[in-house]
Amino acid sequence: MIWRQLSVVIFALPLALCATAEAIDEIEVERFCYPEQHKNSRKSCECNNEDSPPWGIRAINIDCSYKVLKTADFSEVLPLYVNTLDLSWNSMDEVPTLASDSLRVLNVMHNNITALTNKKFVKVSNLRELYLGWNSIQSIELSSFDELAHLQVLDLSHNNVHTLGLQLFHSLIILETLDLSWNRQLNQTEGIQEQDFYRSFGVNPKLKTLRMQACSLRDLVLPEKAPLVRLDLRRNMLEKIPNKLPITLEILDISANLFQQISPVITANLSSTLSELLVEDMPRLQSVEEKAFETMTGLKKISFQNSRRLTKFSGNAFGSDVGRFPELGTLIFRGTSIGAFNATLEPIFKQLTELDFNGVPLICDCELVWIKEVELETNGRCYNPSRLRGETLTNADKSDFSCPHWPHWVGGLLIFGLILICAAGIYVVVMCLRPNRGGVTLRRKVGSGSPYARVTIEPNRQENYY
Numbered sequence: 001m002i003w004r005q006l007s008v009v010i011f012a013l014p015l016a017l018c019a020t021a022e023a024i025d026e027i028e029v030e031r032f033c034y035p036e037q038h039k040n041s042r043k044s045c046e047c048n049n050e051d052s053p054p055w056g057i058r059a060i061n062i063d064c065s066y067k068v069l070k071t072a073d074f075s076e077v078l079p080l081y082v083n084t085l086d087l088s089w090n091s092m093d094e095v096p097t098l099a100s101d102s103l104r105v106l107n108v109m110h111n112n113i114t115a116l117t118n119k120k121f122v123k124v125s126n127l128r129e130l131y132l133g134w135n136s137i138q139s140i141e142l143s144s145f146d147e148l149a150h151l152q153v154l155d156l157s158h159n160n161v162h163t164l165g166l167q168l169f170h171s172l173i174i175l176e177t178l179d180l181s182w183n184r185q186l187n188q189t190e191g192i193q194e195q196d197f198y199r200s201f202g203v204n205p206k207l208k209t210l211r212m213q214a215c216s217l218r219d220l221v222l223p224e225k226a227p228l229v230r231l232d233l234r235r236n237m238l239e240k241i242p243n244k245l246p247i248t249l250e251i252l253d254i255s256a257n258l259f260q261q262i263s264p265v266i267t268a269n270l271s272s273t274l275s276e277l278l279v280e281d282m283p284r285l286q287s288v289e290e291k292a293f294e295t296m297t298g299l300k301k302i303s304f305q306n307s308r309r310l311t312k313f314s315g316n317a318f319g320s321d322v323g324r325f326p327e328l329g330t331l332i333f334r335g336t337s338i339g340a341f342n343a344t345l346e347p348i349f350k351q352l353t354e355l356d357f358n359g360v361p362l363i364c365d366c367e368l369v370w371i372k373e374v375e376l377e378t379n380g381r382c383y384n385p386s387r388l389r390g391e392t393l394t395n396a397d398k399s400d401f402s403c404p405h406w407p408h409w410v411g412g413l414l415i416f417g418l419i420l421i422c423a424a425g426i427y428v429v430v431m432c433l434r435p436n437r438g439g440v441t442l443r444r445k446v447g448s449g450s451p452y453a454r455v456t457i458e459p460n461r462q463e464n465y466y
């Protein structure tokens with residue numbers, strides 16, 4: 001009996017405690033999500049419960065986006081178990097100071113924040129992801145990210161950051177993703193283009209993803225041994241691939257930079273771990289030279305999409321042994337101006353699973369007839385010769401891919417000859433029709449032996465006697 005009572009107590013107590021905690025929590029959620037003063041107003045947030053799978057621990061996700069909230073509208077203490085808090089698309093001019101042990105994800109994007117001040121996040125030290133993009137952040141105080149020892153994702157993109165303080169990120173010791181894209185004046189940060197970026201700004205050496213789109217960079221120095229996987233340098237002012245890049249890079253985006261050609265000199269330091277290379281929207285790129293990709297034998301995808309001035313793609317861009325690229329599956333030439341591809345590329349093109357020729361002005365002559373062996377839908381169309389213009393590669397017949405039998409100069413010579421003959425003919429005809437035809441013939445033929453030889457007609461002397 002006693003045992004039974006005891007067991008009831010033992011089992012019931014935690015349950016009761018739990019229930020109380022939950023009740024308190026319920027009140028707190030209620031207070032937070034539907035504060036008295038904003039009850040039924042558009043300023044209340046939406047909260048929902050979620051059992052986060054592996055442990056079944058309660059997790060509350062709070063969505064306060066699009067509520068015209070100001071920083072002052074926010075109370076510091078968040079409900080228990082809050083997991084994510086979305087404050088995006090409001091009118092905050094500062095990140096609110098928050099306190100929660102459970103908060104993992106904080107989204108303050110699309111507000112009106114101009115500065116990050118010290119120690120804003122010390123009471124939400126379990127944050128894993130922090131999104132501060134699409135504000136107008138210009139200054140970041142040096143201790144802004146203190147205590148964020150668990151942060152994995154930091155997004156500062158689409159702001160107005162000019163200067164990164166030395167060792168700014170040093171407390172983010174397990175950071176995996178850093179996004180600084182679209183801070184267009186970031187190049188004003190002292191040393192950002194010449195000195196080791198990681199060492200200068202205290203970036204976690206184990207970072208996996210670094211995004212620096214549109215930061216007006218001409219160069220960047222990263223440690224070669226860093227295990228960086230993905231580097232995004234789109235829309236900067238690079239004229240070559242930075243000399244010092246981690247050798248284990250897998251995805252590199254150098255699109256919309258100022259390269260004029262891709263050549264082995266430029267790509268020498270890219271290694272066989274690289275699997276995806278994006279060279280899109282290049283305003284100046286004209287040619288891909290011999291052996292440009294020779295070192296990158298692990299490539300799976302290359303895209304040249306919309307590099308409109310690109311006209312030349314060397315038949316030996318992959319070096320002479322094309323068997324060294326077993327994994328290459330995707331080549332995107334969409335929107336480039338390459339008319340001709342050398343038949344040496346046939347083995348590579350045949351192994352692809354995706355080949356995109358959309359909008360490419362292909363010259364469908366005998367040099368390109370091999371492309372009919374590639375059994376993929378490329379959306380390619382012929383641009384020249386004019387009799388095939390607009391015809392799809394699929395519909396064009398192999399026999400249409402012909403070249404004239406004689407070189408062009410033979411045709412030119414023939415025409416020239418014809419013109420000469422015509423001219424001579426016209427000359428003859430014109431001469432024949434001239435009215436003083438007799439005179440001409442006469443004069444020519446006048447000579448001593450000619451029947452028309454000059455005859456001197458003298459008056460008959462005898463007649464004079466009369």
Ligand SMILES: *[C@@H]1O[C@H](CO)[C@@H](O)[C@H](O)[C@H]1NC(C)=O
Nearest residue numbers: 090091092093111112113114
């Ligand atoms: C953003 O802040 C500026 C001044 O810091 C202010 O002039 C502007 O009205 C604010 N915009 C919004 C949408 O609150």
Ligand SMILES: *[C@@H]1O[C@H](CO)[C@@H](O)[C@H](O)[C@H]1NC(C)=O
Nearest residue numbers: 184185187188189215216217
């Ligand atoms: C930063 O880039 C801009 C062009 O976007 C340029 O005018 C400026 O001189 C650069 N500043 C430095 C310090 O490199």
Ligand SMILES: *[C@@H]1O[C@H](CO)[C@@H](O)[C@H](O)[C@H]1NC(C)=O
Nearest residue numbers: 242243244265266267268269
């Ligand atoms: C490749 O890396 C080495 C070692 O860092 C460097 O000396 C060299 O200049 C780099 N080459 C190119 C073409 O960037």
Ligand SMILES: *[C@@H]1O[C@H](CO)[C@@H](O)[C@H](O)[C@H]1NC(C)=O
Nearest residue numbers: 315316340341342343344367
């Ligand atoms: C194709 O490549 C081969 C080998 O490099 C070369 O000899 C040939 O001239 C190239 N053909 C054209 C049309 O460029």
